[in-house]
Amino acid sequence: MKKIKLQNTPAIRRMPTYLHKLDLLAAEHEETVSTTKLAEYMNLDPVIVKKDFELTNVKGQPGVGYQTADLIEGIRRFLRWDQLCSATLVGVGALGSAILGFTEFQEFGMKITSVFDSNPDKTGTYVHGHEVLAADRMEEILKQDPPRIAVLCVPTSCSQEVAEKVVHLGIKAIWNFGNVSLSLPDDVIVQREVLAGGFAVLSSKLVLRDEGENSDQ
Amino acid sequence: MKKIKLQNTPAIRRMPTYLHKLDLLAAEHEETVSTTKLAEYMNLDPVIVKKDFELTNVKGQPGVGYQTADLIEGIRRFLRWDQLCSATLVGVGALGSAILGFTEFQEFGMKITSVFDSNPDKTGTYVHGHEVLAADRMEEILKQDPPRIAVLCVPTSCSQEVAEKVVHLGIKAIWNFGNVSLSLPDDVIVQREVLAGGFAVLSSKLVLRDEGENSDQ
Numbered sequence: 001m002k003k004i005k006l007q008n009t010p011a012i013r014r015m016p017t018y019l020h021k022l023d024l025l026a027a028e029h030e031e032t033v034s035t036t037k038l039a040e041y042m043n044l045d046p047v048i049v050k051k052d053f054e055l056t057n058v059k060g061q062p063g064v065g066y067q068t069a070d071l072i073e074g075i076r077r078f079l080r081w082d083q084l085c086s087a088t089l090v091g092v093g094a095l096g097s098a099i100l101g102f103t104e105f106q107e108f109g110m111k112i113t114s115v116f117d118s119n120p121d122k123t124g125t126y127v128h129g130h131e132v133l134a135a136d137r138m139e140e141i142l143k144q145d146p147p148r149i150a151v152l153c154v155p156t157s158c159s160q161e162v163a164e165k166v167v168h169l170g171i172k173a174i175w176n177f178g179n180v181s182l183s184l185p186d187d188v189i190v191q192r193e194v195l196a197g198g199f200a201v202l203s204s205k206l207v208l209r210d211e212g213e214n215s216d217q
Numbered sequence: 218m219k220k221i222k223l224q225n226t227p228a229i230r231r232m233p234t235y236l237h238k239l240d241l242l243a244a245e246h247e248e249t250v251s252t253t254k255l256a257e258y259m260n261l262d263p264v265i266v267k268k269d270f271e272l273t274n275v276k277g278q279p280g281v282g283y284q285t286a287d288l289i290e291g292i293r294r295f296l297r298w299d300q301l302c303s304a305t306l307v308g309v310g311a312l313g314s315a316i317l318g319f320t321e322f323q324e325f326g327m328k329i330t331s332v333f334d335s336n337p338d339k340t341g342t343y344v345h346g347h348e349v350l351a352a353d354r355m356e357e358i359l360k361q362d363p364p365r366i367a368v369l370c371v372p373t374s375c376s377q378e379v380a381e382k383v384v385h386l387g388i389k390a391i392w393n394f395g396n397v398s399l400s401l402p403d404d405v406i407v408q409r410e411v412l413a414g415g416f417a418v419l420s421s422k423l424v425l426r427d428e429g430e431n432s433d434q
Contacts, residue, residue: 097315189422
Protein backbone atom coordinates (compact mmCIF):
# COMPACT_ATOMS: atom_id res chain seq x y z
CA MET A 1 0.00 0.00 0.00
CA LYS A 2 1.16 3.49 -0.80
CA LYS A 3 1.73 6.15 1.81
CA ILE A 4 -1.30 8.33 2.57
CA LYS A 5 -0.82 11.88 1.26
CA LEU A 6 -3.38 14.28 2.61
CA GLN A 7 -4.49 17.38 0.73
CA ASN A 8 -6.06 20.41 2.40
CA THR A 9 -4.38 19.90 5.76
CA PRO A 10 -4.89 23.53 6.93
CA ALA A 11 -8.61 23.29 6.11
CA ILE A 12 -8.90 20.01 8.00
CA ARG A 13 -7.10 21.50 11.01
CA ARG A 14 -9.69 24.29 11.08
CA MET A 15 -12.66 21.92 11.21
CA PRO A 16 -12.81 21.53 15.05
CA THR A 17 -12.80 25.32 15.43
CA TYR A 18 -15.68 25.69 12.95
CA LEU A 19 -17.44 22.88 14.78
CA HIS A 20 -17.10 24.55 18.17
CA LYS A 21 -18.51 27.83 16.81
CA LEU A 22 -21.34 26.06 14.98
CA ASP A 23 -22.28 24.15 18.16
CA LEU A 24 -22.50 27.48 20.00
CA LEU A 25 -24.67 28.96 17.22
CA ALA A 26 -26.93 25.89 17.28
CA ALA A 27 -27.29 26.24 21.06
CA GLU A 28 -28.41 29.85 20.44
CA HIS A 29 -30.99 28.55 17.91
CA GLU A 30 -29.26 30.20 14.96
CA GLU A 31 -30.63 27.93 12.27
CA THR A 32 -28.58 29.41 9.43
CA VAL A 33 -25.13 30.93 9.22
CA SER A 34 -23.55 32.97 6.43
CA THR A 35 -20.07 32.43 4.98
CA THR A 36 -19.31 36.08 5.77
CA LYS A 37 -20.10 35.63 9.45
CA LEU A 38 -17.92 32.54 9.78
CA ALA A 39 -15.13 34.15 7.75
CA GLU A 40 -15.16 37.15 10.06
CA TYR A 41 -15.08 34.89 13.09
CA MET A 42 -12.14 32.86 11.72
CA ASN A 43 -10.24 35.93 10.43
CA LEU A 44 -10.24 34.34 6.99
CA ASP A 45 -11.26 35.32 3.48
CA PRO A 46 -14.85 34.13 2.75
CA VAL A 47 -13.51 32.34 -0.35
CA ILE A 48 -11.38 30.13 1.90
CA VAL A 49 -14.30 29.34 4.19
CA LYS A 50 -16.40 28.35 1.16
CA LYS A 51 -13.62 26.07 -0.09
CA ASP A 52 -13.24 24.51 3.35
CA PHE A 53 -16.92 23.56 3.42
CA GLU A 54 -16.81 22.17 -0.12
CA LEU A 55 -14.80 19.33 1.41
CA THR A 56 -17.85 18.33 3.45
CA ASN A 57 -20.20 18.35 0.43
CA VAL A 58 -22.65 20.54 2.35
CA LYS A 59 -24.17 23.17 0.07
CA GLY A 60 -25.07 26.68 1.17
CA GLN A 61 -27.97 28.67 -0.29
CA PRO A 62 -27.25 32.05 -1.92
CA GLY A 63 -28.47 34.89 0.32
CA VAL A 64 -29.24 32.49 3.18
CA GLY A 65 -26.01 30.66 3.95
CA TYR A 66 -25.68 27.21 5.41
CA GLN A 67 -28.09 25.37 7.64
CA THR A 68 -26.18 25.22 10.94
CA ALA A 69 -27.28 21.66 11.70
CA ASP A 70 -26.34 20.45 8.20
CA LEU A 71 -22.87 21.92 8.51
CA ILE A 72 -22.29 20.34 11.94
CA GLU A 73 -23.43 16.98 10.63
CA GLY A 74 -21.41 17.41 7.43
CA ILE A 75 -18.15 18.17 9.21
CA ARG A 76 -18.63 15.28 11.64
CA ARG A 77 -19.41 12.90 8.76
CA PHE A 78 -16.44 14.17 6.70
CA LEU A 79 -14.06 13.42 9.60
CA ARG A 80 -15.99 10.22 10.53
CA TRP A 81 -16.51 11.77 13.94
CA ASP A 82 -20.04 10.37 13.78
CA GLN A 83 -18.47 6.94 14.43
CA LEU A 84 -16.43 5.65 17.36
CA CYS A 85 -12.67 5.37 16.94
CA SER A 86 -11.10 3.10 19.56
CA ALA A 87 -7.77 4.18 20.99
CA THR A 88 -5.09 3.15 23.44
CA LEU A 89 -3.08 5.85 25.20
CA VAL A 90 0.49 5.09 26.24
CA GLY A 91 2.33 7.32 28.72
CA VAL A 92 0.33 8.99 31.50
CA GLY A 93 2.66 11.91 32.24
CA ALA A 94 1.41 15.49 32.32
CA LEU A 95 0.41 15.58 28.64
CA GLY A 96 -1.13 12.09 28.61
CA SER A 97 -3.21 12.99 31.66
CA ALA A 98 -4.32 16.23 30.01
CA ILE A 99 -5.49 14.31 26.92
CA LEU A 100 -7.41 11.83 29.07
CA GLY A 101 -9.16 14.82 30.63
CA PHE A 102 -10.31 16.47 27.38
CA THR A 103 -13.99 15.60 27.14
CA GLU A 104 -14.13 17.05 23.63
CA PHE A 105 -12.19 14.10 22.20
CA GLN A 106 -15.07 11.85 23.23
CA GLU A 107 -17.49 14.15 21.42
CA PHE A 108 -15.24 13.74 18.37
CA GLY A 109 -15.63 9.97 18.53
CA MET A 110 -12.36 8.98 20.19
CA LYS A 111 -13.02 6.18 22.66
CA ILE A 112 -10.00 5.41 24.83
CA THR A 113 -10.30 1.72 25.67
CA SER A 114 -6.98 1.22 27.48
CA VAL A 115 -4.24 3.30 29.11
CA PHE A 116 -0.68 2.13 29.78
CA ASP A 117 2.34 3.43 31.66
CA SER A 118 5.68 1.83 32.42
CA ASN A 119 5.94 3.40 35.89
CA PRO A 120 4.81 0.73 38.42
CA ASP A 121 3.73 3.47 40.86
CA LYS A 122 1.01 4.45 38.40
CA THR A 123 -0.32 0.92 37.80
CA GLY A 124 -3.84 0.57 39.18
CA THR A 125 -4.34 4.31 39.69
CA TYR A 126 -7.16 6.08 37.88
CA VAL A 127 -6.69 9.15 35.70
CA HIS A 128 -9.89 10.90 34.62
CA GLY A 129 -11.77 7.60 35.07
CA HIS A 130 -9.25 5.45 33.19
CA GLU A 131 -7.36 2.71 35.02
CA VAL A 132 -3.63 2.86 34.28
CA LEU A 133 -2.36 -0.58 33.23
CA ALA A 134 1.21 -1.85 33.43
CA ALA A 135 3.04 -1.43 30.12
CA ASP A 136 4.06 -5.11 30.11
CA ARG A 137 0.40 -6.06 29.73
CA MET A 138 0.14 -4.35 26.34
CA GLU A 139 0.52 -7.55 24.34
CA GLU A 140 -2.06 -9.47 26.37
CA ILE A 141 -4.61 -6.66 26.17
CA LEU A 142 -4.10 -5.13 22.72
CA LYS A 143 -3.25 -8.10 20.49
CA GLN A 144 -6.65 -9.83 20.58
CA ASP A 145 -8.55 -6.82 19.28
CA PRO A 146 -6.18 -3.95 18.49
CA PRO A 147 -7.72 -0.48 18.77
CA ARG A 148 -7.77 1.73 15.70
CA ILE A 149 -5.19 4.21 16.98
CA ALA A 150 -2.46 4.54 19.58
CA VAL A 151 -1.89 7.91 21.24
CA LEU A 152 1.77 8.06 22.24
CA CYS A 153 2.53 10.45 25.09
CA VAL A 154 5.76 8.76 26.14
CA PRO A 155 9.07 10.67 26.42
CA THR A 156 10.54 11.42 22.97
CA SER A 157 13.46 9.06 23.66
CA CYS A 158 11.01 6.11 23.90
CA SER A 159 8.65 7.05 21.05
CA GLN A 160 10.24 4.87 18.35
CA GLU A 161 10.41 1.78 20.59
CA VAL A 162 6.81 2.08 21.81
CA ALA A 163 5.59 2.81 18.27
CA GLU A 164 7.22 -0.37 16.98
CA LYS A 165 5.63 -2.33 19.81
CA VAL A 166 2.07 -1.16 19.15
CA VAL A 167 2.50 -1.64 15.40
CA HIS A 168 3.72 -5.18 16.09
CA LEU A 169 0.50 -5.72 18.06
CA GLY A 170 -1.60 -4.75 15.05
CA ILE A 171 -2.21 -1.02 15.44
CA LYS A 172 -2.07 0.82 12.12
CA ALA A 173 -2.36 4.49 13.12
CA ILE A 174 -0.35 6.53 15.58
CA TRP A 175 -0.87 9.96 17.08
CA ASN A 176 2.65 10.79 18.14
CA PHE A 177 3.28 13.54 20.69
CA GLY A 178 7.04 12.88 20.79
CA ASN A 179 9.30 15.35 19.00
CA VAL A 180 10.64 12.67 16.70
CA SER A 181 9.98 11.46 13.18
CA LEU A 182 9.03 7.77 13.49
CA SER A 183 10.37 5.15 11.13
CA LEU A 184 7.54 2.67 10.53
CA PRO A 185 6.09 0.57 7.68
CA ASP A 186 4.37 2.62 4.96
CA ASP A 187 0.91 1.28 5.76
CA VAL A 188 1.02 2.80 9.26
CA ILE A 189 -0.51 6.27 9.49
CA VAL A 190 1.45 8.64 11.71
CA GLN A 191 0.34 12.07 12.81
CA ARG A 192 3.06 13.97 14.64
CA GLU A 193 1.93 16.59 17.12
CA VAL A 194 4.76 18.78 18.32
CA LEU A 195 3.72 21.59 20.65
CA ALA A 196 7.09 23.23 20.07
CA GLY A 197 6.10 23.48 16.38
CA GLY A 198 3.39 25.94 17.36
CA PHE A 199 5.90 27.89 19.43
CA ALA A 200 8.21 27.98 16.40
CA VAL A 201 5.41 29.53 14.31
CA LEU A 202 4.64 32.07 17.03
CA SER A 203 8.36 32.89 17.34
CA SER A 204 8.63 33.46 13.58
CA LYS A 205 5.66 35.81 13.64
CA LEU A 206 7.36 37.78 16.43
CA VAL A 207 10.54 38.00 14.34
CA LEU A 208 8.56 39.25 11.32
CA ARG A 209 6.79 41.89 13.42
CA ASP A 210 10.03 43.08 15.04
CA GLU A 211 11.64 43.40 11.61
CA GLY A 212 8.59 45.28 10.31
CA GLU A 213 8.71 47.69 13.25
CA ASN A 214 12.42 48.32 12.78
CA SER A 215 12.01 49.00 9.06
CA ASP A 216 9.20 51.48 9.84
CA GLN A 217 11.58 53.66 11.83
CA MET B 218 0.21 47.98 11.45
CA LYS B 219 -0.77 45.27 9.04
CA LYS B 220 -1.56 41.74 10.11
CA ILE B 221 1.44 39.39 10.11
CA LYS B 222 1.16 36.82 7.31
CA LEU B 223 3.64 34.00 7.69
CA GLN B 224 5.01 32.06 4.72
CA ASN B 225 6.48 28.56 5.01
CA THR B 226 4.45 27.56 8.05
CA PRO B 227 4.93 23.77 7.51
CA ALA B 228 8.72 24.28 7.28
CA ILE B 229 8.73 26.34 10.46
CA ARG B 230 6.67 23.70 12.27
CA ARG B 231 9.31 21.13 11.35
CA MET B 232 12.20 23.13 12.83
CA PRO B 233 11.95 21.75 16.42
CA THR B 234 11.99 18.19 15.07
CA TYR B 235 15.11 18.90 12.99
CA LEU B 236 16.61 20.55 16.04
CA HIS B 237 15.98 17.55 18.26
CA LYS B 238 17.58 15.19 15.73
CA LEU B 239 20.56 17.52 15.19
CA ASP B 240 21.10 17.77 18.96
CA LEU B 241 21.20 13.97 19.11
CA LEU B 242 23.69 13.85 16.21
CA ALA B 243 25.86 16.49 17.87
CA ALA B 244 25.84 14.48 21.11
CA GLU B 245 27.08 11.51 19.05
CA HIS B 246 29.89 13.73 17.65
CA GLU B 247 28.52 13.63 14.11
CA GLU B 248 30.09 16.84 12.88
CA THR B 249 28.39 16.85 9.48
CA VAL B 250 25.02 15.66 8.28
CA SER B 251 23.76 15.14 4.72
CA THR B 252 20.45 16.36 3.33
CA THR B 253 19.70 12.76 2.32
CA LYS B 254 20.08 11.49 5.86
CA LEU B 255 17.82 14.16 7.32
CA ALA B 256 15.29 13.69 4.51
CA GLU B 257 15.14 9.97 5.21
CA TYR B 258 14.71 10.65 8.90
CA MET B 259 11.89 13.15 8.31
CA ASN B 260 10.20 11.01 5.60
CA LEU B 261 10.51 13.97 3.26
CA ASP B 262 11.90 14.64 -0.19
CA PRO B 263 15.51 15.96 0.05
CA VAL B 264 14.45 18.98 -2.03
CA ILE B 265 12.05 19.99 0.74
CA VAL B 266 14.71 19.60 3.43
CA LYS B 267 17.08 21.79 1.39
CA LYS B 268 14.39 24.45 1.02
CA ASP B 269 13.62 24.32 4.75
CA PHE B 270 17.25 25.06 5.59
CA GLU B 271 17.47 27.88 3.07
CA LEU B 272 15.25 29.79 5.49
CA THR B 273 18.05 29.69 8.07
CA ASN B 274 20.70 30.98 5.62
CA VAL B 275 22.99 28.09 6.58
CA LYS B 276 24.79 26.73 3.52
CA GLY B 277 25.66 23.08 3.00
CA GLN B 278 28.73 21.88 1.12
CA PRO B 279 28.27 19.61 -1.92
CA GLY B 280 29.32 16.06 -1.05
CA VAL B 281 29.73 16.89 2.62
CA GLY B 282 26.41 18.24 3.79
CA TYR B 283 25.86 20.67 6.61
CA GLN B 284 27.99 21.29 9.67
CA THR B 285 25.74 19.98 12.46
CA ALA B 286 26.67 22.78 14.85
CA ASP B 287 26.05 25.47 12.18
CA LEU B 288 22.62 24.10 11.45
CA ILE B 289 21.67 23.98 15.13
CA GLU B 290 22.83 27.54 15.61
CA GLY B 291 21.17 28.64 12.36
CA ILE B 292 17.77 27.23 13.28
CA ARG B 293 17.94 28.73 16.78
CA ARG B 294 18.92 32.11 15.37
CA PHE B 295 16.23 31.97 12.68
CA LEU B 296 13.55 31.41 15.36
CA ARG B 297 15.30 33.81 17.81
CA TRP B 298 15.52 30.87 20.19
CA ASP B 299 19.00 32.12 21.04
CA GLN B 300 17.31 34.92 22.97
CA LEU B 301 14.93 34.81 25.94
CA CYS B 302 11.23 35.34 25.32
CA SER B 303 9.36 36.23 28.51
CA ALA B 304 5.91 34.70 28.96
CA THR B 305 2.98 34.58 31.33
CA LEU B 306 0.87 31.44 31.48
CA VAL B 307 -2.80 31.74 32.38
CA GLY B 308 -4.83 28.67 33.40
CA VAL B 309 -3.10 25.90 35.30
CA GLY B 310 -5.39 23.00 34.43
CA ALA B 311 -4.07 19.73 33.05
CA LEU B 312 -2.70 21.26 29.84
CA GLY B 313 -1.26 24.37 31.52
CA SER B 314 0.53 22.15 34.04
CA ALA B 315 1.89 19.98 31.23
CA ILE B 316 3.30 23.04 29.45
CA LEU B 317 4.93 24.25 32.68
CA GLY B 318 6.59 20.84 32.90
CA PHE B 319 8.12 20.79 29.39
CA THR B 320 11.75 21.60 29.95
CA GLU B 321 12.29 21.88 26.19
CA PHE B 322 10.43 25.19 26.05
CA GLN B 323 13.13 26.68 28.26
CA GLU B 324 15.77 25.38 25.85
CA PHE B 325 13.83 27.15 23.10
CA GLY B 326 14.11 30.43 24.96
CA MET B 327 10.68 30.67 26.56
CA LYS B 328 11.01 32.04 30.07
CA ILE B 329 7.78 31.84 32.04
CA THR B 330 7.90 34.75 34.47
CA SER B 331 4.40 34.47 35.96
CA VAL B 332 1.56 31.94 36.21
CA PHE B 333 -2.07 32.77 36.97
CA ASP B 334 -5.22 30.83 37.75
CA SER B 335 -8.68 32.02 38.81
CA ASN B 336 -9.24 29.06 41.16
CA PRO B 337 -8.45 30.29 44.71
CA ASP B 338 -7.57 26.71 45.75
CA LYS B 339 -4.57 26.88 43.42
CA THR B 340 -3.28 30.27 44.60
CA GLY B 341 0.07 29.88 46.33
CA THR B 342 0.61 26.29 45.18
CA TYR B 343 3.64 25.45 43.06
CA VAL B 344 3.48 23.69 39.70
CA HIS B 345 6.83 22.55 38.28
CA GLY B 346 8.55 25.23 40.35
CA HIS B 347 6.19 28.07 39.39
CA GLU B 348 4.04 29.74 42.05
CA VAL B 349 0.42 30.03 40.95
CA LEU B 350 -0.82 33.61 41.41
CA ALA B 351 -4.42 34.74 41.81
CA ALA B 352 -5.88 35.89 38.48
CA ASP B 353 -7.02 39.20 40.03
CA ARG B 354 -3.35 40.15 40.50
CA MET B 355 -2.70 40.14 36.73
CA GLU B 356 -2.98 43.90 36.35
CA GLU B 357 -0.66 44.63 39.28
CA ILE B 358 1.97 42.15 38.10
CA LEU B 359 1.85 42.36 34.30
CA LYS B 360 1.16 46.01 33.56
CA GLN B 361 4.48 47.42 34.78
CA ASP B 362 6.59 45.28 32.47
CA PRO B 363 4.39 43.13 30.21
CA PRO B 364 6.00 39.87 29.06
CA ARG B 365 6.40 39.27 25.35
CA ILE B 366 3.77 36.53 25.12
CA ALA B 367 0.79 35.14 27.01
CA VAL B 368 0.14 31.40 26.92
CA LEU B 369 -3.60 30.91 27.37
CA CYS B 370 -4.60 27.52 28.74
CA VAL B 371 -7.95 28.63 30.12
CA PRO B 372 -11.22 26.88 29.18
CA THR B 373 -12.33 27.79 25.63
CA SER B 374 -15.36 29.64 27.01
CA CYS B 375 -13.02 32.12 28.80
CA SER B 376 -10.34 32.51 26.08
CA GLN B 377 -11.71 35.69 24.49
CA GLU B 378 -12.19 37.47 27.84
CA VAL B 379 -8.72 36.56 29.16
CA ALA B 380 -7.12 37.46 25.81
CA GLU B 381 -8.70 40.93 25.92
CA LYS B 382 -7.45 41.37 29.47
CA VAL B 383 -3.81 40.53 28.73
CA VAL B 384 -3.88 42.67 25.57
CA HIS B 385 -5.25 45.54 27.64
CA LEU B 386 -2.26 45.07 29.97
CA GLY B 387 0.16 45.50 27.06
CA ILE B 388 0.82 41.97 25.79
CA LYS B 389 1.05 41.82 22.01
CA ALA B 390 1.35 38.08 21.28
CA ILE B 391 -0.86 35.20 22.36
CA TRP B 392 -0.42 31.45 22.19
CA ASN B 393 -4.01 30.32 22.43
CA PHE B 394 -4.83 26.73 23.39
CA GLY B 395 -8.57 27.37 23.40
CA ASN B 396 -10.61 26.01 20.47
CA VAL B 397 -11.78 29.48 19.50
CA SER B 398 -10.79 32.12 16.98
CA LEU B 399 -9.96 35.25 19.01
CA SER B 400 -11.11 38.69 17.93
CA LEU B 401 -8.29 41.11 18.81
CA PRO B 402 -6.60 44.23 17.37
CA ASP B 403 -4.57 43.57 14.21
CA ASP B 404 -1.24 44.32 15.86
CA VAL B 405 -1.67 41.41 18.27
CA ILE B 406 -0.09 38.17 17.08
CA VAL B 407 -2.20 35.10 17.78
CA GLN B 408 -1.12 31.50 17.35
CA ARG B 409 -3.99 29.05 17.84
CA GLU B 410 -3.04 25.58 18.99
CA VAL B 411 -5.93 23.15 18.78
CA LEU B 412 -5.06 19.57 19.70
CA ALA B 413 -8.32 18.45 18.11
CA GLY B 414 -6.96 19.85 14.82
CA GLY B 415 -4.31 17.13 14.86
CA PHE B 416 -6.97 14.54 15.57
CA ALA B 417 -8.95 15.87 12.60
CA VAL B 418 -5.91 15.35 10.34
CA LEU B 419 -5.36 11.83 11.69
CA SER B 420 -9.06 11.06 11.23
CA SER B 421 -8.95 12.25 7.60
CA LYS B 422 -5.94 10.04 6.89
CA LEU B 423 -7.87 7.07 8.32
CA VAL B 424 -10.82 7.90 6.05
CA LEU B 425 -8.51 8.08 3.00
CA ARG B 426 -6.91 4.74 3.85
CA ASP B 427 -10.25 3.03 4.43
CA GLU B 428 -11.50 4.32 1.08
CA GLY B 429 -8.31 3.13 -0.61
CA GLU B 430 -8.67 -0.33 0.90
CA ASN B 431 -12.29 -0.59 -0.17
CA SER B 432 -11.51 0.45 -3.72
CA ASP B 433 -8.73 -2.17 -3.86
CA GLN B 434 -11.22 -5.01 -3.36
